[in-house]
Amino acid sequence: MNEQELEVMLGRVGRATDEIGKVVVGQRQVVEEMLISLMAGGHCILEGVPGLAKTLMVSTLAKTLDLGFRRVQFTPDLMPSDIIGTEILEEDHATGKRFFKFQQGPVFTNILLADEINRTPPKTQAALLEAMQEHSVSYGGESRPLPAPFFVLATQNPVEQAGTYPLPEAQLDRFLMFIRVSYPDIDEEVDILERTTSGQRASVEKSLDGEDMLALQALVRDVEISPALLRYVADIVRATRPQDSGIDTVQHYLRWGAGPRAGQALVLCAKAHAVLRGRLAVTLDDLRAVAPATLRHRLLRNFQAEADGVSTDDVVARVLEKVAEPASPLG
Template identity: 60%
Template sequence: MGIQLLEKLPLLKQEIRKVIVGQEAVLDEVLVAMLAGGHCLLEGVPGLAKTLMVRTLSQALHLSFRRIQFTPDLMPTDIIGTEVLEEDHATGKRFFKFNKGPLFANIILADEINRTPPKTQSALLEAMQEFEVTYAGQTYALDRPFFILATQNPIEQSGTYPLPEAQLDRFLLYVKIGYPSEQEETAILSGTTGTRKVEVQPVLDANDIRQLQQLVREVSIDADLISWVSRLVRNTRPDTTTVDYVKEWVRWGAGPRAGQALILTAKAHALLQGRYAATTEDITAMAYPVLRHRILMNFRAEAEGVHPDKVTEKLLQQVERTPTRLS
C-alpha cells in the first residue's frame, strides 16, 4: 500500500503543474508540510499565484476546501462558527444549534492573515495546535486531515497586524515565494491569456493523506543526524551557542519545536523524493523554511540587513555532523 501511495505523489505534482508554472521548491515545501501534518505560511508579493497554488492543490486532492479572506472586521465567530436559536416544529421547543464556520474543512486558505486583529488571529491557535475548537464551553473536533495554508503580503504594512511569535511557531514551515524566471514568466503569460481551460483531476483522498502522514513518521533517520539537528537548533540561541555571529545578531533562538519540525519535514522531504531514509540533503533543504520564522533577529542585525536565512546558511556550513567545538 505504501508503494502505491508513493507512486501517486508524482501524479499529484503533475496535476498541480497543469496550472502552476515553476515554483518547484515552493510546491515541494507546501507538499512537505501537508505530508508532515503541519501548517504552512506563504509570503510573497501580489500576483505570484499564492492563492491559485492553494486552490489547485485542493482540486488535486479529494478534500473539502474553504477560503477565508481575513479583513480588519473579521470576528472569531466568523471562522469558528456560532450558535443560532432554532425551534422544533413538532414540540414547539426552542434550542441552540451550533452552525459550523469555514474552519470545518480539510484545507483552509487563510488569505492575508496579517490583515485581521490579534483577537481573530488567536482563534486559529487552538485549531492549528489541537485540531479542535471550543465554543460556549463545548469542544468540536475538526475534520482530518486539517491543513491551514496562510498567505501574507510583505510589502503593504499599513493596516496590518504582525503575527505574534506564538502563532508563527504554530506554522510548521514559513515559505517565501519569489518572482518566476524569464522562461517561466513567458510560459505564464502564454498559458493564461488564451482560451485554453485546464481541468485538475483529484489524485489523493483523505484516507490516502492520513496513510502518507503515518508513513512519514516511519521514515528512518540516523542518530547522528538527529544529534546534528539538535546542535543546529541549539546554536541558534545566543545563550547556548559558541558561534560569535549568533550572539551578535540573534535576540531569541529557535525552541525544541524547531528540532521536531526539522526532523519531521526532513522525513517528509525524503518520502516526497521516493526514499525511506532521511539524509543530510533533506535536513539542509528544510532548514530554511523551518527556522526563518523561529529565529528573532536583534536591532543590530536589522540595521545591517542580516536575515534569519543568513544565520541558517552559516550554521549549516559551520556545525559539523560530528560534535566539534565551534569557534
Template identity: 50%
Template sequence: MIANKTDVELADEMKAAYEQLFSEIKKVIIGQDETIRQALTAIFCQGHCLLVGVPGLAKTLLINTIATTLHLSFKRIQFTPDLMPSDILGSETLDNNRNFVFNKGAIFANIILADEINRTPPKTQSALLEAMQEYSVTVAGHSYPLEKPFFVLATQNPIEQEGTYPLPEAQLDRFMFNLILDYPDYASEVAIVKNTTSGITTTLRSVLNAEKILEFQQLVRRVPVPDNVIEYAVKLVHKTRKDGADAHEWTKKYLDWGAGPRASQNLIIAAKCTALLAGKYSPDIEDVQAIALPVLRHRIVRNFKAEAEGITTDDIIKKLL
C-alpha cells in the first residue's frame, strides 16, 4: 500500500479507475455491459474467466480491448486438435554453444486468450493448470515464474460440439467465473453495425498499468467482510451438495455433484470487489447474490433428470437463491 494513501482513499481511486475503464471499453464493445463488469471484476480479484458464446459476439475483441486499456501484454492461443503443450509453455533448444536455452511459449503474457479451449485434447488443456493456479510453468524440470498480473480468458462455442474435448471438473474449477454471452438486443446490434461498417477508427487510452492493478488486487483481499455474509456464501454452496444437511430439494432432485470450497472462496472475493466497484467499503449479501451465477454455474453438475426436463444450472442456482 502506498504510504500516503489509506485503504478508503485507495478504494475510491479503484472505483474511479473502474468507471474510466468501463467508459473506454464501451467505445468498442456495445451491448455487453454485464460481461465487461464481470471480466474486470475477475481481473481485480486475480481470477480467470471462461467465456461461452456463439461466434461473432466479440469475445476476442473484448479481451483485446481490456488488454489495451489496462496497458498489459496480450497473446491469443488458438486451440486446435494438433496443439501441443510445448506450443503453449515453450521448450528447450540447443544454442550454438550446445547449451540448452528456454524459448518462452505464448503463455508468457499478462492476458491470455485461450480461444476455443475445448478443441484441444486434455493433455494440452492441462498445460494451463499449473499456470492458472501457481502462476508458473515447469519445463524439463525447471520452473519459470509468470509475470503478474496474469489472467486467462478461455472461450467455448456452445453449439458445435463435434470434435471437442469437454473440460474436466478440475480445470473448470480453476476458472473464477463462467460468463455466458447472449445475442445483443436490437438497438445494440444497430449500433454495432453502424460502428463496424464505417471508416471511423476508435482510439483507446490506457487507464491503468500492471503496478496499479496489483495494488488494487491486494486491496480487494484486505476488504473486511461481516460474518453473516461469509456464512451466507458458505451456506449457499452447501445447498448445492445433495448429501449435505443443508441440501435443497432441487439439489437432491436435479444435481449429481455440488460446488467445492473454492466456490465459497470465490463468492467472497468477488463480493468484495463488487462492493468496491459500487462505492462500498464492505460487501453485503446482495453482493454475493450478484455474482452467484457466474461463480457457481460451472461448478455444479446436473443429472439426467434435469437435462431431460430442460432444467439449466442457472435455473437451479436461482432456485437456491
C-alpha cells in the first residue's frame, strides 16, 4: 500500500469513527482502541458500568464496517452449542434416508458481540477459545473455518458480581485489548439526554468492508519497529513478572506477570496506533499509548493489592515509569 492508498484508507477509517459518533456520544478513545484491536486482528473486552453504550458501540461499529454481525446475550443457562452450533437430524424426502446436518451457530460471522460474557459458566466461555485463537470451530471430528475477518467483541460489567463467572486467565489472554469505558463528562451527558429523549434517530453509513479490514490488517503487520523498541517491549513485559522484576510495586502487589503473548499484543497494537496516525514506523509514544489496554488484564494481583486498592493500571504506570526508554523515540 503506497502513501496515497494509505491516505485514502485512513480517510475511510476516519469516516467510520465519525459515523459511530453520530450514535455514540463521546468515548473517542474507546472507539479508537476498538479500531486498533480490529486492525491488529485481535479481540477485545469492553468493561464499564451499565448504561455506557458498550453494546451500542459494538453494534454501530459493525454497521459502519459492513460486516456480518451477531449478538449473543450470555446468560447462566447458555450452552456451548448455542454459540458454535449443533447437528440436527434431517430427512431426504426423495429417498426417506435420515442424516445429520451441522447447523451453524452465531459464531459463524465476522463480528460476534459476546454481551456480558462473564455471566455464563466457564464451559460455555471455553467454547469461544478455539474460535478466538484458531478462527475455526471443531465439531463432530471436523474443523470448520470461520469467516474472515473474525472478531469477538465482549462486554462485561464491573458491578453486580453475584452470579457471575470471572473469565479465566487463559481466556483473558486471548483478548488483545481490555478497554475501560468511563462515565461521560457533563457536556457529553447533556448531549446524551438530548439525543435519547427526542424522536430523532441518526442513520449510520457504511465506510469500510471486509476487504478493507483485511488490507488494514496486512498493512499493520508491515509497519516497521526498530530492534531497540522490540527490546523495550520485552523489558516492559519481563518487568511485570515478580520473579524477574526489580520494581518494588511489581514484587509487592502482583502474583503473576504478563506472558510472551502480551509483548506480541503490545507490538501489534502499537503498529495499528501508528497507522491511525499516518505513520508506517512505531515510535515510543505508540507503545506507551496502547500499553494500559494491552497489559491490564494480563497481570494477576495479590491480596495485598486488593487491600491497598492498587489496580493493574497503577502497576503498568509504575512499570512504564521505571523501565529505561531507548535513547531515540524510534528506537
